Amino acid sequence: MSETRKVIVNGKEYEVELDGEGTTWKATVGGQTFEIEMPEAVVAAKPKRSGGRKKKKSGTVSANIPGKVVTVEVEEGQAVVEGQVILILEAMKMQNEIQAPVSGTVVSVECSEGEAIEANVPLVVIEPEASDDED
Numbered sequence: 080m081s082e083t084r085k086v087i088v089n090g091k092e093y094e095v096e097l098d099g100e101g102t103t104w105k106a107t108v109g110g111q112t113f114e115i116e117m118p119e120a121v122v123a124a125k126p127k128r129s130g131g132r133k134k135k136k137s138g139t140v141s142a143n144i145p146g147k148v149v150t151v152e153v154e155e156g157q158a159v160v161e162g163q164v165i166l167i168l169e170a171m172k173m174q175n176e177i178q179a180p181v182s183g184t185v186v187s188v189e190c191s192e193g194e195a196i197e198a199n200v201p202l203v204v205i206e207p208e209a210s211d212d213e214d
Contacts, residue, residue, distance in 0.1 A: 081097065081098040082096075082097050083095070083096050083097070084097060093108050093109070094108075095107065095108050096108075102116055102117050102118055103115075103116050104117065135207075136180050136181045136207070137181075138180065138181050138183055138207050139201050139203075139204050139205075140165065140166075140177060140179070140201070140202050140203040140204070140205065141198075141199050141200055141201050141202055142168055142175075142177065142196060142198060142199075142200075142202065144170045144171070144198050145170065145195070145196060145197050145198050146168045146169050146170030146171075146175075146196060147168070147169045147193070147194070147195050147196070148166060148167075148168055148169075148190045148191065148192055148193065148194045148195075148196060148202070149166075149167040149168065149169050149192065150166060150167045150192055151165075151166045151188060151190065151191065151192055151203075152164055152165050152166055153165045153166070153185045153188065154188060155185055155186065155187060155188055156184065156185060157184070157185045158182075158183070158184055159179040159182065159183065159184070159185060159205060160179065160182045161178075161179055161180065161181050161182045162178050162179065163178060163179045164176045164177070165177055165178065165179050165185075165203055166190070166202065166203065168196070177203075179205055180205070181205055181207040181208075182208050183205045183206045183207040183208045184205065184208070185203060185205055185206075186204045186206045187203070187204045188202075188203050189201050189202055189203065190202045190203070
């Protein structure tokens with residue numbers, strides 16, 4: 080891996096060509112090449128590729144802040160589509176539409192209208208519909 084960087088040494092700016100990987104590098108400055116070692120250098124991990132697969136979404140719906148359930152728009156056994164409003168939650172004096180994260184069938188509704196709920200507690204569980212790309 081080769082790259083050019085500007086560095087400042089004792090207040091003077093230099094353009095340095097760096098070539099290497101890991102802890103041993105060659106630095107070329109003003110036509111002179113120096114070999115440098117950085118024993119404590121951390122080798123950056125190469126970014127992983129997703130391979131084109133979509134991350135599987137969870138069908139468990141919870142609120143990230145405590146609030147009060149204003150309305151429940153679904154019931155057990157009902158089919159829902161991703162993005163459909165499944166309940167309305169009032170938190171911090173604002174009403175928030177909570178949407179289905181996946182398409183599927185409502186397996187359970189763990190809250191009722193008027194109920195005060197805690198953060199990160201399951202409110203609705205949706206069984207995702209089977210997709211063709213599963214292994």
